[in-house]
Amino acid sequence: MEIFVQQVIAGLTTGGIYASVALALVMIYQATHHVNFAQGEMAMFSTFLAWALIQAGLPYWAAFFATVVVSFVLGAVVEFAVIRPLHRAPELSVVVVFIGLLVIFHSIAGWIFGTQIKEFPTPFAKDAWYASRLMSAHQVGTIFVALCLVAALFSFFRYTTLGLTMRAAAQNPASSRLLGINVGRLLMLGWGLAAAIGAVAGMMVAPVVYLDPSMMIGVLIYAFAGALIGGIDNPVGAVIGGFLVGVLENLIGTYVVGTELKLSVALVLIVGVLVVRPAGLFGRRVVQRV
Amino acid sequence: MERTTAMNAQMQMTASPAPRALWPWVTVLVVAAAAMAFFVKGYVLFQGTMLLSYAIALVGLNILTGYNGQISLGHGAFYAIGAYTAAVLMDKAGAPYWVAIPAAGLASLVVGYAFGRPALKLQGLYLALATFALGVVAPQLLKYKHLEPWTGGVGGIVLNKPEAPFGLPLTADQWFYLFTLVLTVLMFVLARNLIDSGTGRALRAIRDHDMAAESMGVDNRHYKSMAFGVSAAFTGVAGALSALAVQFVSPDSFTMFLSISLIVGVVVGGVGTLWGALFGAAFIMFVPAVAEKISKDAAWGVYGAVLILFMFVMPGGVMGLIARARERLTRVSSGA
Secondary structure, three states: OHHHHHHHHHHHHHHHHHHHHHHHHHHHHHHHOOOOOOHHHHHHHHHHHHHHHHHOOOOHHHHHHHHHHHHHHHHHHHHHHHHHHHOOOOHHHHHHHHHHHHHHHHHHHHHHHOOOOEOOOOOOOOOOOOOOOOOOHHHHHHHHHHHHHHHHHHHHHHHOHHHHHHHHHHHOHHHHHHOOOOHHHHHHHHHHHHHHHHHHHHHHHHHHHOEOOOHHHHHHHHHHHHHHHHOOOOHHHHHHHHHHHHHHHHHHHHHHOOOOOHHHHHHHHHHHHHHHOOOOOOOOOOOOOO | OOOOHHHHHHHHHOOOOOOHHHHHHHHHHHHHHHHHHHHOOHHHHHHHHHHHHHHHHHHHHHHHHOOOOOOOOOOHHHHHHHHHHHHHHHHHOOOOHHHHHHHHHHHHHHHHHHHHHHHOOOOHHHHHHHHHHHHHHHHHHHHOHHHHHHHOHHHOEEOOOOOOOOOOOOOHHHHHHHHHHHHHHHHHHHHHHHHHOHHHHHHHHHHHOHHHHHHOOOOHHHHHHHHHHHHHHHHHHHHHHHHHHHOEEOHHHHOHHHHHHHHHHHHHHOOOOOOHHHHHHHHHHHHHHHHHHHOOOOHHHHHHHHHHHHHHHOOOHHHHHHHHHHHHHHHHHHHO
């Protein structure tokens, strides 16, 4: 029983990471109807930046916030320089551009920082008061950070004018433009926010899986699955989906098949769920008008 | 995902079937390709065989993604199924290659259809995830220890290259290249006839507007799962050819990267075009090698940059660019 509880908690921790990346995906999806397959690699790159800053002698939290800001700028720049010129390109071409971005970030990270595995520090001290036998301090911290992100984004979109404008621009760009909203600038903001969220997720997962250029590939797949299973047009659903996938993945790994086939079994299960509920657990069915 | 303007742009690009005037060019191309067998040797000939194999796979994926509008991020799985079916048949059952290759196509057809049936419910991103899962699962299953007696596990299976029959004065390399060339021509003709037929029109109608197609009496379920099957069959044949060309199959040859390369090849060549497959195959065959020459450390960075540049210059792929250029030419000549 105790092992079971521990596995569920470990699942919730990785689930928190998946939920954060899923949020980043949903953010860009809502605004552009594209899934940014490079999100994970961008997050990995940000984490390397944080590592470099810490190596340079910055205290953890200073490096943390500096990385979040730099990642925000990076995301906005990618939107402006790479994605915006393609706004009229066919959908599959955009998918291919995301693949291109993915390999670029992956390759550059390996080139600049090397491919050997690195340790990444956690800001949550081992003997902190919130650590217990069941949950390590880092696990508590990760879940807490994920929930903070969700709460912050939720309030941003619900209670601030900027958030409301962003939702409007995402839902109906044409009308928003007529109302004098600068849709392009909001898209940049959305990409920046997504990249910043990704950076936080990367810095939270790095102490567990260690830092290397391939660390986010699995995370991205699970986050994508989480976002779809919760409903890609629904941020809250995506977060719940992320947590669900995390727990599911861990339990399958422990009790059913071991780590080797874990990814396969998890994906097959998720696809099974989607065949039964094609819009995800919390997604709205899109009614098509003829 | 609803049908977006992007889809519409792709629709316009769907070139009408090759006009008759194209035939002389095709003949020249085929003859030139055949002549290659006698002028180049060894590795270059192997590259030629692989290029043709990729081209067949891309035609297959294009039938599904380009003409029927169903995305697949996991076609590497069908490539693997084809390769392994051929390899196991030849290695364990002693089947000759000319039996093993059609059998590989057939096996992929069955698996593709069986996958396409439940996938009917999934569209857009959901289908992308499902096919992606297929691509991830395939190499892991091939490594699975209970299948090892057949698949050889991580070690894979070693194959012999077929010798030229009837005492023809050809080396094994030359023979297999020519064999692949003939098969490629056959597959292109098959694909062209399929696309030109009523079935092809039904496939495109479903892509352009599934509900309208349905109300016009097109059986969506049948055509969509059939498109999956046929597409998989093409890719399976291609996989079998590659297995024989490499003379070796192992799970690590069919990773996610292969699936991604295939979709990249389709888009670079031109979505919903037949001839785009040749350009796409050349891209996935040669650009990684060129990128490595430019920068050894960041080869994939160069590859990604080239890819993005390609999409900037020709969002509709090579065939899209050609169509645009031709349009401009006719406009100029009719204006003058």
